[in-house]
Amino acid sequence: MKESRILTAISLLTCVACAHAGVRAEYASDVHPSDEPVRVRVSNNYALPMEIYATGAGVVRRLGLVNPGLPSSFEVPRAMLESGGEVEFDAQPSGHGRMFQAFPVTLSPGDVVDFVIMTNLIGSHADVAAPRRR
Numbered sequence: 001m002k003e004s005r006i007l008t009a010i011s012l013l014t015c016v017a018c019a020h021a022g023v024r025a026e027y028a029s030d031v032h033p034s035d036e037p038v039r040v041r042v043s044n045n046y047a048l049p050m051e052i053y054a055t056g057a058g059v060v061r062r063l064g065l066v067n068p069g070l071p072s073s074f075e076v077p078r079a080m081l082e083s084g085g086e087v088e089f090d091a092q093p094s095g096h097g098r099m100f101q102a103f104p105v106t107l108s109p110g111d112v113v114d115f116v117i118m119t120n121l122i123g124s125h126a127d128v129a130a131p132r133r134r
Contacts, residue, residue, distance in 0.1 A: 036110035038076040040089065041129070042066045044117045049094040052115070056080035056087035056104075065094060066117070081107055089115045089126040102126035 044050050044066040052063040054076050063074040080087050085107045092099040100121040105113060105128050114129040 037078070038081065038087075038107050038109065038111050038113065040074045040076060040113045040115055040126075042072045042074065042115045042117065044068050044070065044072075044091075045119050046091075046093070046117050046121065047119070048097075050091045050117055051094050053090040053092070053099075054080060054087055055090060056085075057083040066091075076107065076113075078109075081109065089113070091115075091117050091121070091124065100124055 040052070040054070040063065042050075042052055045068070047068060049065055049067045052066055052072075052074065054061050054063055054074075056076075057080050059077070059080055061077055061080070063076075064072065066072045076087060086104045087107050088104040089102045090099050091102075098121075100117070102115065102125055105126055107113070107128065112129045113126055115124075115126040117124045
């Protein structure tokens, strides 16, 4: 009698463990971190080459130089997304001049940002163009 109770308990625990493992495996395949980079497409309509910077998570990083009329693309360093993903894009005429700061945008891996530098810097803006499906 005692042995049958032990066997019943073991069988029951085995069934519960198997059922639980099956549910966990179903969810585990759906949830995984994304390795997709955040891309920034920059259009420079200003008369001078512009230095492009990204500021986020307490870090300022120069992304590169964009010449007038020539679109460029950059990747945002992954470290900038670690503390909430809020990133501000800045542009400064190469070599001198006042820095223009666009409003911050909240980013996730896989997002694409369009940063448009206008002929009048005050009209420049950065927008998430293709938000990743969440």
